[in-house]
Amino acid sequence: MFGFTDCFIRKKEGIDLENAEIRNFLDTMQEQVASFRGSL
Known part of the structure; x- marks a missing residue:
């Protein structure tokens, strides 16, 4: 039981x-698009 819970928590953290990585990536993309539009 403990092993299963431990594995589940680890999976959730992953x-x-x-x-978080996807959100950072999207934020970076939005910033690049915004600066690209600003330079037009």
């Missing part, structure tokens, strides 16, 4: 980390 998903949270992935989501």
Whole structure:
């Protein structure tokens, strides 16, 4: 039981980390698009 819970928590942390990376990536893309539009 403990092992299963531990694995589940680790998996959730991994998903949270992935989501954070995706969010950072999207933020970076938005900044690049904004600066690109600003330079037009």
